[in-house]
Amino acid sequence: LLTPAQLSRLRVVLCSTRNPLNIGAAARAMTNFGFRELRIVTPYAPAFREARSAVGASHLLANAKQYDTVAEAVADGTLVVGTTAVRKRQLQHSLRRLEDGARLIRKRLSAGPVALLFGSEKFGLTNEELSHANWLIRIPTVEANISMNLGQAVAICLYELIRDPKAARLVEKAQSPSAAEIDRVTSMLLEALSLSGFLGRRHVADSKQRIRRLVRRLGIPARDSTIWLGMLRQILWKLNSDSNNVLGARD
Amino acid sequence: LLTPAQLSRLRVVLCSTRNPLNIGAAARAMTNFGFRELRIVTPYAPAFREARSAVGASHLLANAKQYDTVAEAVADGTLVVGTTAVRKRQLQHSLRRLEDGARLIRKRLSAGPVALLFGSEKFGLTNEELSHANWLIRIPTVEANISMNLGQAVAICLYELIRDPKAARLVEKAQSPSAAEIDRVTSMLLEALSLSGFLGRRHVADSKQRIRRLVRRLGIPARDSTIWLGMLRQILWKLNSDSNNVLGARD
Numbered sequence: 455l456l457t458p459a460q461l462s463r464l465r466v467v468l469c470s471t472r473n474p475l476n477i478g479a480a481a482r483a484m485t486n487f488g489f490r491e492l493r494i495v496t497p498y499a500p501a502f503r504e505a506r507s508a509v510g511a512s513h514l515l516a517n518a519k520q521y522d523t524v525a526e527a528v529a530d531g532t533l534v535v536g537t538t539a540v541r542k543r544q545l546q547h548s549l550r551r552l553e554d555g556a557r558l559i560r561k562r563l564s565a566g567p568v569a570l571l572f573g574s575e576k577f578g579l580t581n582e583e584l585s586h587a588n589w590l591i592r593i594p595t596v597e598a599n600i601s602m603n604l605g606q607a608v609a610i611c612l613y614e615l616i617r618d619p620k621a622a623r624l625v626e627k628a629q630s631p632s633a634a635e636i637d638r639v640t641s642m643l644l645e646a647l648s649l650s651g652f653l654g655r656r657h658v659a660d661s662k663q664r665i666r667r668l669v670r671r672l673g674i675p676a677r678d679s680t681i682w683l684g685m686l687r688q689i690l691w692k693l694n695s696d697s698n699n700v701l702g703a704r705d
Numbered sequence: 706l707l708t709p710a711q712l713s714r715l716r717v718v719l720c721s722t723r724n725p726l727n728i729g730a731a732a733r734a735m736t737n738f739g740f741r742e743l744r745i746v747t748p749y750a751p752a753f754r755e756a757r758s759a760v761g762a763s764h765l766l767a768n769a770k771q772y773d774t775v776a777e778a779v780a781d782g783t784l785v786v787g788t789t790a791v792r793k794r795q796l797q798h799s800l801r802r803l804e805d806g807a808r809l810i811r812k813r814l815s816a817g818p819v820a821l822l823f824g825s826e827k828f829g830l831t832n833e834e835l836s837h838a839n840w841l842i843r844i845p846t847v848e849a850n851i852s853m854n855l856g857q858a859v860a861i862c863l864y865e866l867i868r869d870p871k872a873a874r875l876v877e878k879a880q881s882p883s884a885a886e887i888d889r890v891t892s893m894l895l896e897a898l899s900l901s902g903f904l905g906r907r908h909v910a911d912s913k914q915r916i917r918r919l920v921r922r923l924g925i926p927a928r929d930s931t932i933w934l935g936m937l938r939q940i941l942w943k944l945n946s947d948s949n950n951v952l953g954a955r956d
Contacts (some may be wrong), residue, residue, distance in 0.1 A: 553872035
């Protein structure tokens with residue numbers, strides 16, 4: 455849904471992050487979803503160095519910019535959104551659930567840069583950091599466990615921004631076999647059931663219809679019809695040769 | 706959206722996970738979103754021990770069950786869904802985007818247990834592990850970077866299961882001030898503009914209307930109207946006292 459231009463307009467701003475693994479995780483989620491601009495505000499210096507030098511650290515992380523203040527990091531943003539785990543922090547800002555906030559952010563990304571702020575692992579965004587935000591979003595966690603891992607929180611926010619409510623249309627279904635192939639499977643199964651005596655114990659016409667419906671309900675994928683036919687063919691061969699042997703033995 | 710009964714029916718099944726941090730991260734995301742049943746299949750044994758003994762390891766992680774085979778771990782599932790980063794693994798299974806797959810999983814959780822499988826960090830689910838799945842989901846990552854961090858992938862899948870498309874209705878807006886308070890702010894601002902000479906340079910009637918609209922467009926939160934009134938009152942006092950002084954000096 456987001457165009458490359460819109461993706462490039464989001465600034466993920468990590469404030470006071472301590473753990474280098476979290477800086478790396480944020481960068482990784484950004485590359486997974488096509489975002490580009492990571493900004494780090496007064497990181498615990500060794501954490502940033504360590505994250506940057508980590509094995510597999512991305513181009514994105516290497517290009518992350520470091521800022522001394524939130525004001526500088528969000529200066530080009532036409533909208534600044536803070537993230538919080540807390541529900542009612544005296545409501546100095548409007549607080550939206552992520553589902554709704556992401557919708558608004560997507561709209562604003564069409565027009566100009568949007569900064570999305572994440573606070574430190576332990577305390578979240580400070581009041582000073584929050585004062586730069588226009589409004590806040592929260593991920594809808596359960597009341598008893600509101601504190602999320604930072605890397606996971608970043609990943610979920612970015613996912614919500616790129617998710618496509620119309621994705622149902624994009625299902626890649628395993629191809630279905632043709633009706634003719636299904637008919638071949640049905641015929642062979644019927645023959646095997648007949649030879650094995652299964653159909654002999656029932657009224658045949660009705661049973662055949664039932665078996666036909668049973669096979670169609672299986673939903674055999676196209677790629678599997680050949681192997682099913684092969685298995686049935688082998689079973690039929692064995693059933694036929696056994697009954698011939700039995701007949702032969704009677705002679 | 707999911708009831709406690711539905712939440713309790715999801716089994717998060719980690720197959721061949723190596724990194725204890727990822728087992729811990731999966732457990733943490735589960736507690737964030739209210740899921741309960743974590744199952745571990747043949748984990749790299751030290752990883753599982755380390756994850757369980759980690760500081761802050763949850764009740765959920767302590768109660769995670771260990772299994773030797775995928776078959777045992779998913780035995781009670783009426784639906785088994787695999788996760789994959791790969792787009793077209795020859796389509797042995799139907800492959801759905803997460804948005805669509807989660808919709809189907811939610812439905813099935815009303816009826817019975819559903820197992821959601823995650824593979825190892827390096828290789829994902831093996832073909833053997835995948836053979837237990839009814840169908841697969843993929844998180845809609847960009848083609849160039851399909852490989853996600855395991856803990857982040859688990860968190861995103863669980864979030865998609867609990868997200869509420871109607872969340873827009875649940876916005877907690879900062880309370881707006883009454884029209885009377887807005888009028889007081891407007892009046893004081895007009896007085897300040899008048900005293901400062903700003904309004905003198907324009908046709909007054911039109912300017913007043915403009916200022917009135919300007920103030921309303923600000924969207925001052927209820928909790929802030931008092932401080933705005935205080936600031937304006939102070940500025941008015943200063944403007945008045947200065948002009949008195951000037952008049953006094955002229956006397």
